[in-house]
Amino acid sequence: MTHKLTTITAIITLICFLTSSCGNEGVKKDEKPVDISELTKDQPETHGSEVSESDIKLSNPLDQTMVAAGKATYELKCQSCHRLTEEKLVGPGWKNVTKQRKPVWIMNMITNVEMMLETDPEAQKLLEQCLVRMPNQNITTDEARQVLEFMRSNDGEK
Numbered sequence: 001m002t003h004k005l006t007t008i009t010a011i012i013t014l015i016c017f018l019t020s021s022c023g024n025e026g027v028k029k030d031e032k033p034v035d036i037s038e039l040t041k042d043q044p045e046t047h048g049s050e051v052s053e054s055d056i057k058l059s060n061p062l063d064q065t066m067v068a069a070g071k072a073t074y075e076l077k078c079q080s081c082h083r084l085t086e087e088k089l090v091g092p093g094w095k096n097v098t099k100q101r102k103p104v105w106i107m108n109m110i111t112n113v114e115m116m117l118e119t120d121p122e123a124q125k126l127l128e129q130c131l132v133r134m135p136n137q138n139i140t141t142d143e144a145r146q147v148l149e150f151m152r153s154n155d156g157e158k
């Protein structure tokens with residue numbers, strides 16, 4: 001008897017699964033482009049406070065410990081969208097980014113991307129070209145500073 005019930009339950013579950021209309025009627029796939037920020041929206045976000053120019057001290061020569069730490073962050077959290085060449089992937093390639101942008105702009109793009117996309121004309125121009133909003137990666141100011149050091153190294157600074 002118990003066995004039979006289990007079987008029936010299993011069959012009902014299977015039918016439900018196969019028709020897969022359980023509460024999903026009317027939702028058509030492929031209706032709108034995927035917004036990547038949708039995928040990460042449930043993660044807690046660090047809305048970093050805005051980085052100002054005076055917060056950033058550039059080392060000369062480069063701090064190689066920071067370069068290495070920045071590279072690790074890049075490989076973990078940025079590489080899927082950014083190449084180290086000029087080639088665009090999802091986002092722009094990083095080659096020469098430190099020559100084209102100020103450190104404070106880069107730091108805010110990393111830690112406060114929502115703010116930048118809402119208020120900064122250059123960031124908005126990139127969004128128009130890339131058509132994908134860069135998601136907030138929950139990067140601390142220190143980590144962003146390390147990534148900046150890695151970018152300077154990538155641009156040939158010693």
Ligand code: HEC
Nearest residue numbers: 077078081090091092109110126127130132133134137147
């Ligand atoms: C899901 C893809 C994605 C990931 C992951 C990502 N980015 Fe981006 N990034 C973008 C896009 C797209 C843009 C262009 C602006 C826009 O459309 O939002 C961008 C722009 C930038 C820019 C400006 C580039 C320029 O040419 O001025 C910087 C700097 C940047 N990202 C840094 C980072 C860092 C650092 C990480 C990792 C911690 C990272 N991004 C992770 C997609 C991504």
